Amino acid sequence: MPDETSSGIEKLIQGVLAGERLQLARAITQVENESPAARPILQALYPHSGRAHIIGITGAPGTGKSTLVTELTRAYRQMGQNVAVVAVDPTSPFTGGALLGDRVRMRTLSGDAGVFVRSMATRGNLGGLSKTTRDVVTLLDAAGFERILVETVGVGQAEVEIASTAHTTVVVEAPGLGDEIQAIKAGVLEIADILVVNKADRPGADATIRALAMALGRSAPQPIRHHGQVVSVANAVDPLSTLPAWHISVMKTIASSGEGIEPLRQQLETHIKWLHDSGQYARREQDNATRQLTHILNAEIGRRIQHNVPATTFQALAQQIWQRKTDPYSAADILLESLFASGLSL
Amino acid sequence: MPDETSSGIEKLIQGVLAGERLQLARAITQVENESPAARPILQALYPHSGRAHIIGITGAPGTGKSTLVTELTRAYRQMGQNVAVVAVDPTSPFTGGALLGDRVRMRTLSGDAGVFVRSMATRGNLGGLSKTTRDVVTLLDAAGFERILVETVGVGQAEVEIASTAHTTVVVEAPGLGDEIQAIKAGVLEIADILVVNKADRPGADATIRALAMALGRSAPQPIRHHGQVVSVANAVDPLSTLPAWHISVMKTIASSGEGIEPLRQQLETHIKWLHDSGQYARREQDNATRQLTHILNAEIGRRIQHNVPATTFQALAQQIWQRKTDPYSAADILLESLFASGLSL
Numbered sequence: 263m264p265d266e267t268s269s270g271i272e273k274l275i276q277g278v279l280a281g282e283r284l285q286l287a288r289a290i291t292q293v294e295n296e297s298p299a300a301r302p303i304l305q306a307l308y309p310h311s312g313r314a315h316i317i318g319i320t321g322a323p324g325t326g327k328s329t330l331v332t333e334l335t336r337a338y339r340q341m342g343q344n345v346a347v348v349a350v351d352p353t354s355p356f357t358g359g360a361l362l363g364d365r366v367r368m369r370t371l372s373g374d375a376g377v378f379v380r381s382m383a384t385r386g387n388l389g390g391l392s393k394t395t396r397d398v399v400t401l402l403d404a405a406g407f408e409r410i411l412v413e414t415v416g417v418g419q420a421e422v423e424i425a426s427t428a429h430t431t432v433v434v435e436a437p438g439l440g441d442e443i444q445a446i447k448a449g450v451l452e453i454a455d456i457l458v459v460n461k462a463d464r465p466g467a468d469a470t471i472r473a474l475a476m477a478l479g480r481s482a483p484q485p486i487r488h489h490g491q492v493v494s495v496a497n498a499v500d501p502l503s504t505l506p507a508w509h510i511s512v513m514k515t516i517a518s519s520g521e522g523i524e525p526l527r528q529q530l531e532t533h534i535k536w537l538h539d540s541g542q543y544a545r546r547e548q549d550n551a552t553r554q555l556t557h558i559l560n561a562e563i564g565r566r567i568q569h570n571v572p573a574t575t576f577q578a579l580a581q582q583i584w585q586r587k588t589d590p591y592s593a594a595d596i597l598l599e600s601l602f603a604s605g606l607s608l
Numbered sequence: 609m610p611d612e613t614s615s616g617i618e619k620l621i622q623g624v625l626a627g628e629r630l631q632l633a634r635a636i637t638q639v640e641n642e643s644p645a646a647r648p649i650l651q652a653l654y655p656h657s658g659r660a661h662i663i664g665i666t667g668a669p670g671t672g673k674s675t676l677v678t679e680l681t682r683a684y685r686q687m688g689q690n691v692a693v694v695a696v697d698p699t700s701p702f703t704g705g706a707l708l709g710d711r712v713r714m715r716t717l718s719g720d721a722g723v724f725v726r727s728m729a730t731r732g733n734l735g736g737l738s739k740t741t742r743d744v745v746t747l748l749d750a751a752g753f754e755r756i757l758v759e760t761v762g763v764g765q766a767e768v769e770i771a772s773t774a775h776t777t778v779v780v781e782a783p784g785l786g787d788e789i790q791a792i793k794a795g796v797l798e799i800a801d802i803l804v805v806n807k808a809d810r811p812g813a814d815a816t817i818r819a820l821a822m823a824l825g826r827s828a829p830q831p832i833r834h835h836g837q838v839v840s841v842a843n844a845v846d847p848l849s850t851l852p853a854w855h856i857s858v859m860k861t862i863a864s865s866g867e868g869i870e871p872l873r874q875q876l877e878t879h880i881k882w883l884h885d886s887g888q889y890a891r892r893e894q895d896n897a898t899r900q901l902t903h904i905l906n907a908e909i910g911r912r913i914q915h916n917v918p919a920t921t922f923q924a925l926a927q928q929i930w931q932r933k934t935d936p937y938s939a940a941d942i943l944l945e946s947l948f949a950s951g952l953s954l
Contacts (some may be wrong), residue, residue, distance in 0.1 A: 286703050301937055308935035322669060479759065484616035542928070551936065558911075558940040563909050564902075576898065583897035584890070589654035590897065592648055594904040602948075 263366055271299050273277055275306045277404045285475035286405050290380060293397045303401045304397055307502075311403035312547075314385070315534045317412045318425030321434030321452075323415055326460045329516040330434060331413050332371065337527040338409050348398055349381040350391065350414040350421055379409060393557040396550075426453040429543065432526075434458045435474065437466035447561055454510055455533055458526060462514035474512045509534055512595065531562050618647050621652045624751045629724065633750050636726060637745045650743055657749035659894075660692075662756045666769030666799075668842030669761060670805045676780060676863040678717065683873040684755050685722055692753035694744055695727040696737065696760040696767055711798065711878075724753060737766050739903040742773070771800040773896055775881045776871075777827050780804045781820065783812035800856055801879055804872060808860035820858050854882055860941045916947055 277285020289307075290555070292299045319334075321327045328349070335345045372378045380398065382391075395412065402410050412428055414421035425431055433454040438461075457478075459470050513520035513529060537543035578592045622637070623631020636654075638645045665680075667673045674695070681691045719724045726744060728737075740756065748756050760767035764943075770779055779800040784807075807814050820935055859875060861868035883889035925939045 305935045305937045308937075309932045312930070312932050327610050495849065510901040535717065540673070547924075547930035548926050553935045555926060555929060555939055555943075556923070558936050558942060559913065560906060560910065562940055562944060577894075580897040580901060582893050583901060584658070584893035586655045586658050589651045590900045590904050591654075591900055594908055597901075597905060598908060 265474075268302075275300070278303075278307060278401055279310060281406050283375070286378065286401065289379075289401055290398050293401060294382070294394055297393075300397070302607055304400060307404035308400055311400045313398075313412045314403040314407055315430070315530075316399060316403075316412065317430030317530060318431040319328050319411055319434060320415065320422055320425035320443040321436075321460075325434045325436040326517050327413055327415075327434050330458065330460055330515060330523075331411050333520050334527060335371060335377055335519075335521050336558065339374065341527075342376075343408045344376045344378075344406060346378040346402040346405075346410045347380070348402070348410065349379070350395060350424060378402065378405075392427075393554075394422050394559065395424050395531070396554055396557070405469065405570045415505045422453065425437070427553065429537060429546060430455045430530055431578045432456045432458055432530075434460050435470055436461040437464045437470040444457045455508065456529055457510060457512045458515055458516050458522075459512060460515045462522065463516050463519075467514070471512055471514065478510055478512070480507060508540070508542075509535065567597075567601065571597060613637045613649075617648050621649060624649075624653060624747055624818065625656060625681065627752050632724065632747065633726075635747055636744050639747060640728070640740055643739075643779075646743070650746060653750035654746055657746045660745075660749040660753055660756045661776070661876075662745060662758065662774040663876060664774030664777040665757055665759045665780060666761065666768055666771035667804075667806075671780045671782040672863050673759055673761075673780050673897065675807055676861060676869075677757050679863045679866050681717060682866075683722055683869050685720065687873075689725075690722045690752060692724040692748040692756045693721075694725070694741060694748070694750075694756065694758045695725070695768060696741060696758070696901065703879075706757065735750045738770050738773075739900075739907065741770050742881060742903070744899055754873045773899065775803045775883060775892060776876055778804055778876075779801045780806050782807040783810045783816040800907070801854065802872070802875055802937070803856060804861050804868075805858060806861045808868065809862050813860070817858055817860065824858070826855055838840055854886070854888075860905050897913065913943075913947065917943060 273288045275287050278289050289303050297462065319327055319331055331349070332348055338345045339373060367378065380402075382395065382398065399410055399412065412425060414425045431453050431458075435457065453510065457474055458533065459467060459474065461467070511524055511529060513522060515526060534543075537546065544595060573595075579588075582588045583590050583593055620631050621637045624635050635649050638649060665673055665677055677693055677695070681693060684691045717725065726743065726748075728744070745756055745758065759770060760771045777799050779802075781803065803820055805813060805820065809815070857875060858870060859872055861872060863869065880889075883892065884949065921943075923936075925943065928934045929936050929939055
């Protein structure tokens with residue numbers, strides 16, 4: 263049982279700040295479970311975050327993302343940097359997959375105190391995945407990890423958006439996966455800062471690279487970022503900046519043999535430097551802050567509704583809806599009127 | 609330009625009810641764009657929905673879902689039933705994929721007035737996908753389509769949840785896709801009413817079927833449904849019912865040659881009959897009504913927040929957050945206090 267007294271929470275917070283793995287793992291569990299301790303932990307640790315370079319790595323199943331992430335972690339370790347990996351597990355939206363993924367990685371990177379790996383099962387609320395991932399990243403950031411790799415499968419909407427909220431987004435492709443699996447589409451370029459063709463020793467690698475390069479040639483030089491769901495914020499960066507635009511490069515890797523990993527690491531460093539020099543870093547941080555504020559607002563309002571509406575009221579309305587005695591829009595209006603009349607207090 | 613006068617909206621509504629394809633397509637576009645016309649359209653058409661059998665079909669990329677859906681549509685047409693297909697496009701979460709998918713299907717099923725195909729790009733708000741899909745299904749239902757197939761990729765969280773809100777959920781597997789792509793996990797059984805091993809002429813098909821049967825043997829006989837994010841509703845069905853439980857079957861298909869499609873269609877009919885006989889139909893409808901009400905509430909509150917909070921206020925708070933002068937939880941509290949003090953009127 264987690265200790266949720268204020269001294270227990272304080273111990274977790276201090277433990278995370280001191281980089282203690284056990285306390286960090288416990289704090290993450292509190293956040294994942296949305297326990298009552300989650301909020302004070304996040305409030306206390308948030309001001310200590312903001313130092314990590316957060317890298318989103320996304321790609322279709324079969325592109326070798328996990329191996330790439332493992333090898334990239336090794337490359338960062340050779341430079342003496344601490345690395346945390348958050349794997350939003352691709353294969354099972356429910357149970358099972360996350361634990362297995364952890365075990366496989368742990369075997370490769372185990373015993374290294376400068377590496378922390380956390381797999382997240384995506385079980386749970388629709389829409390909650392993005393908020394939880396961000397919160398876990400905040401904890402890892404506050405714990406002093408300098409590079410945080412967030413790995414997601416580039417197929418689901420939520421998963422792609424999680425990767426695209428990082429400072430730098432890497433889209434991983436691989437040759438020969440077949441049409442349905444290939445994500446070589448103009449659209450994917452919207453989120454990519456760096457494109458990687460992994461498994462580059464496979465037949466068809468050059469065709470894949472050519473197709474990507476052609477698609478890049480047709481696209482705008484600057485990726486369009488997506489905004490939060492309730493409010494979008496105007497561009498806070500001077501649009502007349504004379505700094506050069508970022509050029510999305512296509513890089514070849516063979517993660518299984520480590521080939522191309524060190525150039526990729528260097529390109530990631532180049533991108534973070536460009537983000538700072540161009541003012542884009544501030545813009546992405548502000549976009550992310552907006553999204554985070556929006557998510558928290560939505561979650562908090564949801565909690566207040568649950569607290570204020572008796573389950574029987576909700577159930578009665580749901581019954582009228584499915585029996586087509588009313589429509590869900592009119593039912594929502596009825597609920598909202600009574601909620602706001604009551605002030606929707608805690 | 610869509611005509612958003614009340615007579616224009618009335619024309620759309622009457623057109624949908626009369627099953628006019630052009631008006632239906634226009635109404636769907638209004639709903640997808642969340643235009644001002646969307647809400648009156650949905651309010652008017654909702655009471656006319658509730659007659660269709662909604663079938664969710666989900667599976668990993670490469671399992672041949674699209675071909676299966678096309679062949680299943682053909683099988684329903686041979687029985688004289690009207691079919692609508694909603695494809696939440698798997699390969700591109702942004703642009704491009706949806707249009708291509710439409711074109712490929714249209715070629716196969718074109719010229720048949722009893723078939724309506726709509727692909728949905730998943731571009732847009734995180735979390736909005738599920739609500740929009742449900743709204744589009746409501747329109748198709750009101751337009752008189754008797755079977756509505758909702759096809760999603762079984763990898764992303766949002767996409768899996770969309771499929772699992774149907775009356776009947778079909779999970780598609782295929783042999784030989786490799787470990788990362790295979791979704792044969794205990795978890796996937798939680799949402800499946802029928803399991804299909806497609807591409808059953810490929811090597812490894814029997815091993816795939818055996819693995820699924822074994823996994824089924826270990827799981828509970830009754831799939832667990834997932835509930836909405838704000839409120840979950842108690843079981844409205846008599847738990848002491850003496851009606852037999854549903855047995856999830858594993859079916860073999862070779863969609864490309866049409867093999868196994870007719871037995872699958874028959875099993876789908878068996879399932880809808882079982883849903884009605886067992887009282888599960890009412891339960892799933894009530895669960896879905898709850899989810900829908902929740903989504904609409906969240907969207908409506910989001911809209912009111914956007915209307916009540918000046919963009920400059922939101923922007924100023926976002927800036928304080930990313931500069932770590934405050935944390936997003938405290939910022940959300942500040943916003944909520946001022947919002948509820950103002951009554952959060954329209």
